[in-house]
Amino acid sequence: MTSDEIQLIEIKLLLEGIFQKYGYDFRDYALASIRRRILKRMDGENLKTVSALQDRILHDETCMDRMLLDFSVSVSDFFRDPGFFKQIRDQVIPFLKTYPFVRIWHAGSATGEEVYSLAIMLYEEGLYDRCRIYATDFNQQSLEKAKSGIFPLKKMKAYTKNYIDAGGKLAFSNYYTAQYDNAIFKSFLKEKIVFAQHNLVTDQSFNEFNLILCRNVMIYFGKNLQARTHKVIYNSLSQWGILGLGDKENLTFTPFEDHYETLSQTYKLFRKVK
Amino acid sequence: MAIELIVMGTSLGGLEALQTIFSGLDKNFSIPIAAVLHRSKEKQSSLVPLLKKHSYLTIVEPEDKTPIAPGNIYIAPMGYHLLVNGDHFLLSIDPRVCHARPSIDVLFDSAAFFLQDRLAAVLLTGSGSDGTRGLVRVNTSGGMVIVQDPATAQNAEMIETALRNVKPNMIMSLEKIPLYLNEINQHVGKKE
Structure with a gap:
């Protein structure tokens, strides 16, 4: 051996x-x-x-x-893959606007950079007040960090570029206050966010959503666990609900391929059709 | 033992080196190849179009869990580590290794773990020290280690660092590498 x-x-x-x-x-x-x-x-x-x-x-x-x-180490940025967030703004938010109330699940939200990015975009598009975002992670420490809304100030320059590339409409610095080495994000951004512990490996669906983001989480899962997670996601999406994956993830290698239509192959946006 | 996968790593000068190798491979080359090429953060665009022009073979950037199939050349996508996981690839956004993501060490180490002596690893021109630990690993688990002759490399740093730590099975000029790989490939064909 x-x-x-x-x-x-x-x-x-x-x-x-x-x-x-x-x-x-x-x-x-x-x-x-x-x-x-x-x-x-x-x-x-x-x-x-x-x-x-x-x-x-x-x-x-x-x-x-x-x-x-x-x-649970995870690399996250504000507006990571700006093209993805631009696509959400241009293609997904107009669709979400047709609903009186919008539920969003960010599964595997880690330290929260992307969920705040989403909140900023929804705010700028005038939809935030009608939304509820569930940000979940299995790691309590990551969740606490996300909840705090405090991020290193030195990263804001790179994040500002991402924000602009993602179609940001104001100045990114509007959304935080600089204090020593920290950027403290304004508390109105988390008013509609529920931070909660949820483990994709063992927990079930807990609500029905119009949009689910689960980006670069399942790349760490084996095929069986990935299939199980896709089932939880599928069961948690409303009819015509939209799923956003990481830019190198695909439904092609999963059992749920034919349950979705592709909205964007480049940015990995899919719509539940059956 | 027949070689079932070839892994390659390169950085500075690597695009030209890979073009030279891929253009020299036979039309019926069947052993899958996975390659990591470091590039600067600014250059976001895919390398696939630049490499495709020079080869008969199918050159793609794998997505997460893409099956490893014969006759294909897989190029690690920008910003992700590429790992071999049995019969398919994985991508990961774990932190950089040797300042690099994709990292050559990560690809070589994962491939060595699953393939042992059914693996060949090729280290080409480049700067830095990525690839050394990977080659040591391939060597330890019985895989074949091939390095480009540093005299023919645009930048020899990466190769020379590796040579201080591992004794390769082959050191050859860039032009000879595809010819040698063709021989290995024909050997595989005969066995079948």
């Missing part, structure tokens, strides 16, 4: 152990990417084998906290 084959056994045992001890289920995550995060934690703990990491995780809860941070 090669050392890689042994490592595969160790990874499976570690994920099973985490599930049994802590209740977090990463067993159906995509192997190649979760393996890298496990190896990174091994490096961080100065350990040589996954088995040694398993020993520490099972007996030291602070080590599990660190592992959890590695597992």
Whole structure:
């Protein structure tokens, strides 16, 4: 047996152990990417084998906290992929305007950059007061950060460019107050946002939505878990509801391909048609 | 052992190097190829059109969970790590590795984990140190390590860093690499 084959056994045992001890289920995550995060934690703990990491995780809860941070690491920006947000503004919001009340689910909202971006656009298009946005993540720490609405000031220059590229209509600096190294986003932006813990791996649908964004979340899932998640999303969309995925994700490799029509192949916007 | 996948990594001067290799591959080249080419943040456009002109083979940017199919060349999309996950690719937006995303190390390491001695890895011209850990990894798990002769590289830094850490199976000029890959490919054909 090669050392890689042994490592595969160790990874499976570690994920099973985490599930049994802590209740977090990463067993159906995509192997190649979760393996890298496990190896990174091994490096961080100065350990040589996954088995040694398993020993520490099972007996030291602070080590599990660190592992959890590695597992939920996410790169997010305001108006990440500006073209996507421009498409939402030009193509999706006019459709949402036809409803008296709009429910939106941002699944896997991480530290909140994209959900605030969405709120800003809805505000500028005069729709925000009629909306309720549910921003969910499995990681409580990420949710707290999102709820705070505080982001590093040094990133605002890049975000301002994204905002303009996404069709922003005002000055991006209208939306935050600079304080020391922080940009504190104005509280009216979160008035219609509900931040809540929801785990796509284990939880079910909890409402019906006109728009669901789930971007670059399922790229970390194995195929079975991805299919399960698509079922939850499908069951949570109203008829003609719209789904937005990450720009390199596709329905082609999932069982739900024929349940949607494509609104934009470039920006990965799909409409539920059956 | 027959080679089932070829992975390639390059940065500075890499577009020309990949064009040279892809244009030298046989029409019936069947071993899938996955390549990482670093580029600057500003250049957002896809490399696929620039590479397509130079090859008979199908050149695509894979999306998440794209199946790995024979006769195809896959170029890692801008801003994503490209990983091999059994019979398909994964994309990830995990942090940069060696200042790069896509990173050569990430592709090579994931491919080595799944393919072991059924993998060939090719490191080409470039600056920086990405690719070294990946090549060491491929070597350890029994895969074939090929590096471009640094004398023929537009920038030799990446190759020289790798050569200080791993002994390759082959060092050859850029022009000879596609000829050698064609031989490997015919060997695969015969076995079937």
